[in-house]
Amino acid sequence: MLSRRLLRVKVMQTVYGHFRGGDSTLREAENELFHSISKSHELYHLLLLLILDVRDLAEKRIEIGLNKKRPSYEDLNPNRKFVNNKVIQQLHENRQLLKYIDATGVSWKNNEKFVRDVFKCIRESELYQQYMESEDNSYDADRKFIAKLYEKVIGQYLPLYALCEEESIFWNDEAEFVVSIVVKTIKDFEEEKGEEQSLQKEFKDEQDRDFVKTLFRKTILNHSDYKALIKKFSRNWDLDRVANLDIVLMEIAITEFLEFPEIPVKVTLNEYIEIAKHYSTPKSGTFINGILDKIINYLKKENQLEKLTSED
Known part of the structure; x- marks a missing residue:
């Protein structure tokens, strides 16, 4: 489910947590890793459920208008374009989603105010208003709207990220990644x-699971050797003054260089530079790039770097 970058x-x-904590076994830390990935999968489903709950609120709003003692013309002739969105309806009936909900019980029941706030944010957005005024009722138009809604409105709604931090320590700093996966899902x-x-x-497959485990x-087992390298x-540089996270990222990158011959060196290098830019200091990307570049050249000279395809 998760992109390789998020993995x-x-x-x-x-x-990082294993070395900072110092009291967990390798097996315990590994179990926590896979639990963390499972929690991301949970967040993915919760975000898909969010649009269904928002749609239900829109439906209730229409019903309230119809049941007024003195309904307006708009109350009696509601615009049902959003509640009738074909992609939302398809998601509502999705067997895989329903099975996951039945197995886990995930819902937004404990955060109904948040759902109402999201609904308000959506209704006030220019994207929503343009969609409601559009005469294009095609499936393609509905799909594009929902994808953009997640990307441009829900994904930009800052309280979402605050809520994720409150709800689970495993959702810190990753909601943005999961939103992007939801967007891709809708586009597909x-x-x-x-x-x-x-x-x-x-x-995605057993290969991805093995990638994470290996x-x-x-990285843990070769920690001392990689740190020495x-x-x-x-x-x-005074290594004691270098951000601990930078050292961890370089150790993981070295592992990937050596253990996964199918992954090009440039792909690995670029991935950890980008992660460093997002999670570490402003200068981390440049520092990591410089050190890893030297290590790559060293590993090549020592014939330790075997790749399935040449990058030169």
């Missing part, structure tokens, strides 16, 4: 698939 972030967080919807439309799995375990090429 790398999960490994980074768990490795096809009308003819109906209730059988596939959603993202926790892992990346985590090998980093120190060797950081002679102009």
Whole structure:
């Protein structure tokens, strides 16, 4: 389910926590890693459920208007474009989503005020107003609107991120990633698939699960050797003053260089530079790039870096 980048972030967080805490076994830390990934999958489903709850609020609002003692013309002739959105209806009937809800019981019941606030934010958005005024009632138009709604409105709604931090320590700093996965999910919807439309799995396949397990375990087990290698090429730096997170990121990157010959060096390098920019200090990306570049050259000279395809 999660993108490889977010899986790398999960490994980074768990490795960092393992060395900072110091009292968890390798197996305990690994269990926490996979639990963290499972929680991200839960957040993914909660975000999909959010639009269903918002749609239900819109439906109730219409019913309230129709039942007024003195309803206005707008009350009697409501615009049902949003509540009749074909993609929302398809999601409402989705077998995979219904199965997950039945198995886990996830819902927004404890955060009904938040759902109301999101609904208000959506109704006030220019995107929503343009959609409601549009005469295009096609499935394609409905799909594009829901995808943009997650990307431009829900994804930009700051209280969402505050709520995620309050609800779970495993959702800190990752809601933005999960929103992007929801957007991709909606963009992949096809009308003819109906209730059988596939959603993202926790892992795309066993290869992704093995990627996480190997990346985590090998980083922990080779911690001393990799830290020594980093120190060797950081002679102009006081390693004790370098951000601990930068060292962890470089150790994980070295693991990926050595353990996954199918992943190009440039892909790995770029991934950890970008993660550093987001999670560490402003100068971390440049620092990590410089040190890892030296380590890559060293590993090549020592014939330790075996890749399936040449990048030169």
